[in-house]
Amino acid sequence: MTSDQYSHLRRFRRNATLRNMLAETRLSPANFIYPMFVVNGTGIRTPIEPMPGIDQVSVDTAVEEAQKAAEVGVKSVLLFGIPDEKDASGSRSTSPDEAVQRAIGAIKAVLPETHIITDVCLCEYTDHGHCGIVSGDSVDNDATLPLLAETAVSHAQAGADMVAPSAMMDGQVAAIRAALNESDFSDVPIMGYSAKYASAFYGPFRIAVDSAPRFGDRRSYQMAPTQGREAMREIEADLEEGADLIMVKPALAYLDIIKEASMRFDAPIAAYNVSGEYSMIAAAGKAGWLERDRALMEVLTAIKRAGADLIITYSAIEAARILASG
Ligand SMILES: [Zn+2]
16 A cells, blocks of 8 residues: 555644644633532531542632632533521522522622522432422422422522523423513523433532432432433423523433434533542542543543533633643
8 A cells, every 4th residue: 555545644643733723622611610519607618528629618618619710711600509407398499598599699799700500409408318309209290390490580589690400300491491481580591401310420429418319319310321312302301391501411421412412402512520520530640540630631522522512510620720721
């Protein structure tokens, strides 16, 4: 074979400038969403053991975190609330005095340009740790919907820019859309956790928000990892119910789902680079088993290349710093 008989793709890789010129995928802090765990109290930074660098924060320290994020160009945050008291119906989730509702106002006061998304679910607020009202040994879908709707409205009233229902109850997007519209929040978009899998990679998050189910698990409402086409039906249903953005969660083990969804649906797609994905890289990096920064950027690049427009990641601030340092 002579050299004009095979392709010459290596010519593209000769130097960094050329490689950068031809990069098909580019990460930007503008596409990152930084999740935070907000608790009541002040001056709190409680480290989350399996997620080194990530803390539970109180309202005031949440503002500091949002400032750190904004300084490196990450202008969107996703808030999870952890109440002091939990009960069977997760009643604290709708209170204007709870950590999330107060954090929204506090962040907005200092950073009016920061886009605040709130997680809408009950599992952080229920004493049994399930995402809805439990009757017998299962979660009652339809009894849960009004509570999720009320929670979303309370977040909008507190000033949330977008709400993100994550309970995986059928009809949750429609219920929330109707309630927001009735309360004059028709311009608040909904990001549906459309394809949310029952995943082992949520483990560190459950430690972070103390929401491990006290009995059973979430497999009766979250999707089985075996399901690809069913994810497309979930996404389609969310869009029909009025979701403005869709989400695939987790990201790394579900890149095929992100890819398929990005080709099939003309809606922005967020991918959730979840706690277990963060912990794996952190732990292996700490042990010296891989180069942490490179592994992190490779994973985020893969998520974007698969078709995600937005990436929800605990590494948002760090990744933005790495991007800025070239
Ligand atoms: Zn939940």
